[in-house]
Amino acid sequence: xxxxxxxxxxxxxxxxxxxxxxxxxxxxxxxxxxxxxxxxxxxxxxxxxxxxxxxxxxxxxxxxxxxxxxxxxxxxxxxxxxxxxxxxxxxxxxxxxxxxxxxxxxxxxxxxxxxxxxxxxxxxxxxxxxxxxxxxxxxxxxxxxxxxxxxxxxxxxxxxxxxxxxxxxxxxxxxxxxxxxxxxxxxxxxxxxxxxxxxxxxxx
Numbered sequence: 001x002x003x004x005x006x007x008x009x010x011x012x013x014x015x016x017x018x019x020x021x022x023x024x025x026x027x028x029x030x031x032x033x034x035x036x037x038x039x040x041x042x043x044x045x046x047x048x049x050x051x052x053x054x055x056x057x058x059x060x061x062x063x064x065x066x067x068x069x070x071x072x073x074x075x076x077x078x079x080x081x082x083x084x085x086x087x088x089x090x091x092x093x094x095x096x097x098x099x100x101x102x103x104x105x106x107x108x109x110x111x112x113x114x115x116x117x118x119x120x121x122x123x124x125x126x127x128x129x130x131x132x133x134x135x136x137x138x139x140x141x142x143x144x145x146x147x148x149x150x151x152x153x154x155x156x157x158x159x160x161x162x163x164x165x166x167x168x169x170x171x172x173x174x175x176x177x178x179x180x181x182x183x184x185x186x187x188x189x190x191x192x193x194x195x196x197x198x199x200x201x202x203x204x
Contacts, residue, residue, distance in 0.1 A: 002143065003142070003143045003189070003190050003191060004143060004187055004188060004189045004190075005138070005139060005141075005142075005143060005144060005145075005146060005187065005188045005190075006144075006145045006146070006185075006186075006187050007138065007145075007146045007147075007148060007185070007186045007187070007188070008046075008051075008053070008146070008147045008148070008183050008184070008185050009148050009150065009155050009158060009159070009183060009184045009185075009186065010042070010067070010071075010147060010148065010149050010150075010181065010182070010183040011149075011150065011151060011152050011155055011178040011179070011180065011181065011182050011183070011203065012031065012035070012039070012059075012063040012064040012066075012067040012149060012150075012151065012180075012181070013031050013032075013034070013035030013036060013037075013038040013039040013042075013063070013067050013180050013181050014031065014032050014034045014035035014038060014180045014204070015029040015030065015031055015032065015035055015062075015063040016029045016030055016031070016032055017029035017063075017095070018032070018035075019032060020097075021097060021098055021099075022095050022096055022097050022098065023090060023093040023094060023095065023096050023098060023101055024063075024087065024090075024094070024151075025087050025088055025089065025090030025091075025093060025094045025121075025153075026061070026086065026087060026088075026089055026090065026091070026094045027094040027095035028061055028062050028063075029062065029063055029095075030062045030063060030066060031062075031063050031066050031067065034180075035063070035067070035180060035181075036066070036070060038180045038181040038203070038204055039066075039067045039070045039071065039181050040070055040074070041181070042071070042181040042183070042203075043070060043071045043074040043075070044074065047074060047075070052075075052145055053071075053075055053077060053145050053146065053147045054077075054144040054145045054146065055077070055080065055141070055144055055145070055146050055147070056068050056071060056072050056075070056077050056078070056079045056080065056146075056147045056148075056149070057079075057080050057081075057082060057085065057138070057146065057147070057148045057149070058079050058080070058081050058082075058085060058148070058149040058150070059081070059082075059083075059085040059086045059087070059149065059150045059151060059154075060081045060082070060083050060085075060086060061086055061087060061151070063151075064085070064149045064150055064151060065079070065081060065149075067149050067181070068081075068147070068149040071147060071149070082134075082137075084130060084133060084134040084137060085134060085148060085149075085150040085151075085154060086150075086151070086154065087150075087151035087152075087153050087154055088117070088121070088122050088127045088151075088153040088154065088157075089117065089121040089122040090117055090118075090121050090122075091117060091118065091120045091121035092104075092105060092118050092120065092121070093105060093117075093118070093121075105118050110170050111170055112169070112170070113125050113128075113166070113167045113168075113169050124167035124168060124169075125167055127153065127154065127157050127167065128157050128160065128161065128166070128167040130154070130157070131154060131157035131158045131160070131161050132161045134154075134158060135158055135161055135162065139188060139190065152178040155176070155178050155184070156175060156176050156178065159176045159184060159186075159197075160173075160174055162186065162195050162197070163195075163197070176200065177200070177202035178202065178203065179202045179203035179204050180203050180204040181203045181204060182201055182202045182203025182204075183199075183200075183201050183203065184197065184199065184200050184201075185197075185198045185199035185200075186198060
C-alpha cells in the first residue's frame, strides 16, 4: 500500500452559532472558547497516539479554518483551504434563529433530492456531487497522511460517497455522527480502489 492515502475527516469544534441557537450552513460563525479547547484536545489526543499528518486541508469557513489552524500549530504544519470543503449552502436559513426559521421556512412534507434547498440553496444531490468531487480531488493528490477539517453535512456526504450510498431522501437515509471535533479515519488504496473505514469517533 505504498500509494495509499490515510485520511482523517474531522468536523470543526463548537461554534458561536451553536450558542446563538441559529442555523449554521454558510453562516460564517467562529469557534467559541469551548470549541477551541475541543479541537486542541483532539490534536493532543492524536499526538499522544503517535498520529502524523503530511497535509492539512480545510473549508474556508471560519469555524473549520480556525480548527484546522489549531491542529496545524500543534503539528507544525500549514493549512490549505478550499471552498469545496464548505458546508451545504442553506441560503435563507444561514444565521437565522431556529424558531424563526420554522415559521418563515417550514419544512415541506416532502422535498426530493433534486430540489434546491428552499428553492435557492444546494439540493441534496448537488451536495453529494460536490462531496464526490472533493474526494476525487483529494485522491488525485496522491499518497500521504491527510487531515481534512470540514462540516457535518459535507462530511456525511463524503462518507456516503465512499460507502456507495445515495443522498438521503426527505431526511431519510444513512447518517454518520459528527459532533464537535468528531472524526472518521479512512484509508484508500488506489491500486485496487479499496476504501476502509478504520475509525469513527462522534466527538462531543
